[in-house]
Amino acid sequence: MTQALRQAGQRITPQRLAVLEILAGSDEHPSVERIYEQVAREFPTTSLATVYKTLALLKSLDQVLELGFAHWGSRYDGKQPQPHPHAVCLRCGAIADPDLPQAQEMAREMARRSGYQIERHQLDFFGLCPDCRKKK
Amino acid sequence: MTQALRQAGQRITPQRLAVLEILAGSDEHPSVERIYEQVAREFPTTSLATVYKTLALLKSLDQVLELGFAHWGSRYDGKQPQPHPHAVCLRCGAIADPDLPQAQEMAREMARRSGYQIERHQLDFFGLCPDCRKKK
DNA sequence: ATCCCTGCAAATCGTTTGCATTGTA
């Protein structure tokens, strides 16, 4: 990821590095707030705005995938920046992203039937994660 | 729809009726703002708040489907209140909803692979609609 | 040394809420 930044002529600042490390080192699909908290641990003066700006930058370089949810704010995926299906827990917010090979086929089918030229997609399934099912 | 309202012990006001008619009589998946404009034509004193409240009510009665987009606000589908795939035009905002039979199967597959108990989904494909492709 | 990046605060935007007034049932 740092490569992508340099290559784009962007500076590597400690704050950006911290954001990168969080994105690269977790598969919890963190929210902006969550990323901010973790960065702030290391650099207490960091501002939310910087986190937002960094995420916007990484998104424009296709280094992170933004999962934009209408009522719960966005979550970010730095492990797999290409669009893919997600399962979101309605209770605890956990997000899983199993392989669903049918996704690509479905995008093609959507293009065929709608006449749209599909460029990307967001496939979200909402329900209870295994943990929350138990505690129900 | 009016039946559903009465049945739920809700009053039928002119404003609500106007919202219902717009939802039932168009397949453009209108935004709140768009609905508001149209209602305001007939009842100029109508407030946005009332439109929001009406939509929330209809949603709670499963009479409309809310398509919650992160950066473009929500759009509403009164024709097919059950979750189904949508194609969204990135240029003009047009929304199409062709039948994609694979959707249900995909939900089942997602449940199997993730262990989540899936309750609903939102499957959005983004690209250019046929009209905007021409004008490109 | 340059100019980008940061951090703060204020601005924005869509949506929600509180409350007095109005209108439906």
Added chain:
DNA sequence: TACAATGCAAACGATTTGCAGGGAT
């Protein structure tokens, strides 16, 4: 008439912007 719904304005929460000062290259 009673109580729910409306309409206004203020509140809200997530995200963005403008700008002065600080830091990476």
